[in-house]
Amino acid sequence: MRDEAAEDHRLRTKRRRVRPPSARAQAREEEIYAAAAHIFCKHGYVAASLQDIADAVGILKGSLYYYIDSKEDLLFGITKQIHEYSRENLEASQAHEGSAEERIKAFVLGHILSFDMQDVSWVRVFYTEYQFLSGERYDEIVAHRHEYEAHLRVLIDQGKCEGFVCPDVDTWLAATGILTMINSVYMWFQRKGRLSIADVAAGYTRMAVQGLRCPPGHAHG
Amino acid sequence: MRDEAAEDHRLRTKRRRVRPPSARAQAREEEIYAAAAHIFCKHGYVAASLQDIADAVGILKGSLYYYIDSKEDLLFGITKQIHEYSRENLEASQAHEGSAEERIKAFVLGHILSFDMQDVSWVRVFYTEYQFLSGERYDEIVAHRHEYEAHLRVLIDQGKCEGFVCPDVDTWLAATGILTMINSVYMWFQRKGRLSIADVAAGYTRMAVQGLRCPPGHAHG
Numbered sequence: 001m002r003d004e005a006a007e008d009h010r011l012r013t014k015r016r017r018v019r020p021p022s023a024r025a026q027a028r029e030e031e032i033y034a035a036a037a038h039i040f041c042k043h044g045y046v047a048a049s050l051q052d053i054a055d056a057v058g059i060l061k062g063s064l065y066y067y068i069d070s071k072e073d074l075l076f077g078i079t080k081q082i083h084e085y086s087r088e089n090l091e092a093s094q095a096h097e098g099s100a101e102e103r104i105k106a107f108v109l110g111h112i113l114s115f116d117m118q119d120v121s122w123v124r125v126f127y128t129e130y131q132f133l134s135g136e137r138y139d140e141i142v143a144h145r146h147e148y149e150a151h152l153r154v155l156i157d158q159g160k161c162e163g164f165v166c167p168d169v170d171t172w173l174a175a176t177g178i179l180t181m182i183n184s185v186y187m188w189f190q191r192k193g194r195l196s197i198a199d200v201a202a203g204y205t206r207m208a209v210q211g212l213r214c215p216p217g218h219a220h221g
Numbered sequence: 222m223r224d225e226a227a228e229d230h231r232l233r234t235k236r237r238r239v240r241p242p243s244a245r246a247q248a249r250e251e252e253i254y255a256a257a258a259h260i261f262c263k264h265g266y267v268a269a270s271l272q273d274i275a276d277a278v279g280i281l282k283g284s285l286y287y288y289i290d291s292k293e294d295l296l297f298g299i300t301k302q303i304h305e306y307s308r309e310n311l312e313a314s315q316a317h318e319g320s321a322e323e324r325i326k327a328f329v330l331g332h333i334l335s336f337d338m339q340d341v342s343w344v345r346v347f348y349t350e351y352q353f354l355s356g357e358r359y360d361e362i363v364a365h366r367h368e369y370e371a372h373l374r375v376l377i378d379q380g381k382c383e384g385f386v387c388p389d390v391d392t393w394l395a396a397t398g399i400l401t402m403i404n405s406v407y408m409w410f411q412r413k414g415r416l417s418i419a420d421v422a423a424g425y426t427r428m429a430v431q432g433l434r435c436p437p438g439h440a441h442g
Contacts, residue, residue: 166427173416173424176409177402184401195394203394206387211432 029067031057033081034119036074041121045075045129075129076137082126083144085114090148093155100159101209107155108208111182112201123186149179159212166214178208250288252278254302255340257295262342266296266350296350297358303347304365306335311369314376321380322430328376329429332403333422344407370400380433387435399429 021029035056039048050071054061068074089110096103130141152175159165165174182204189200242250256277260269271292275282289295310331317324351362373396380386386395403425410421 168427170416170420170424173421174428177425177428180405181398181402184405188397195391199391200394203391204398206389206436207395207398207432210434210436211428213431213437215427215431216434 025066028057028059032064032067033074033077037078037119037121037125040075040078040125040129045071045125045132072132072134072137075125076133078122078125079130079133079137079141082114082122083141086111086148087144089114090144090151093151099164100155100162101164104152104155104159104212105205105209107152108178108182108205109201112185112204113197120186120189120191127183127186149175152178156212165212166218168214168218169212174212177211181208246287249278249280253285253288254295254298258299258340258342258346261296261299261346261350266292266346266353293353293355293358296346297354299343299346300351300354300358300362303335303343304362307332307369308365310335311365311372314372320385321376321383322385325373325376325380325433326426326430328373329399329403329426330422333406333425334418341407341410341412348404348407370396373400377433386433387439389435389439390433395433398432402429 032053036048036053039052039056043052048071050064051061053074054064068077089107092110093103093107096106098106130138133141153171156165156169156171156174160167160169160171185197185200185204189197191197195203253274257269257274260273260277264273269292271285272282274295275285289298310328313331314324314328317327319327351359354362374392377386377390377392377395381388381390381392406418406421406425410418412418416424
């Protein structure tokens, strides 16, 4: 029982929080997640090791087990965080009682603005590494994505009823085009670049909304 | 000199075409590139081996050296092929003397329609594996991409002069949004799906062109 796996197991079963975490423990936990996001983003989840993360934070690998049970817990925590922003945006849009045009504007804008709330590496990990989650965790993230995409299609269909969206628009294709565009901001966005996240959000929202309208002079269905 | 590298070297220096390839050799060459595209697409360029490709075609690995010098030649051949379609689209657009609106329509439509000309795995390899090309080959592909992207920005600026594109539009952001949307078709397009490539091309072209206009009632610059 002297090998690394046994030692890991010992540390894992030893530590258990019985009281709420102290402010110091909470700060350390945040530091660990931030380091994990950077390392998963840079090397990929599969290639990254807990040792790399412990080294980045400057703690012993064994100390990580005070906060997590496995590397996957870190991935799930990161994914879950971005997922929460996205869930808030979805719920706000579901509760929004305006016109389809107003709702699509708010939904697209809210989606992109959430990118400013955290380090871009969290968003990148969310989009590129969630596939390595297992079982129910994976299912939860995928189910949310499907719900999110389906919601945009509902808004576009509402827009067709209200006459704001051109009847020629294929709802699925338009939703896919908009989501592709807004989901890829993390690939190139730079905090210190010429465009702020607000500029990007306003520009893409304008394009998305405007792109759904009929061309000038189009004979309505 | 009995190891695999030495044997590879012998085969590589032995074969040299002195006459134009026969129809049979040409058909075999096409088969090899098609197999390489599938294998690079499935396993990634780095993980794929010439042995995998030889096995897929049903020939000896040594016979590949009649057609190529290295694995990279296959990647370059595939990339070059898609590059050619893209170059044709760029040149057609440069020669097009119509309005910005007509030129953007033709450029976006032509871009997406090129996806129908070949197996989607070629396009996927082009977008995801070109980074493994070395030296001048890499530079050639990257320079072409930059030229392609810059051309769309020129068309959008022409559209601003002509009053078709809204003066509020950020040219760089709009070009990035359109290219993101149209470059990602290969990620989800299925030949036997509900939408034909012509449907996708028409739908995305409509969205892209329409998305550049001012919203109704917008006070022009």
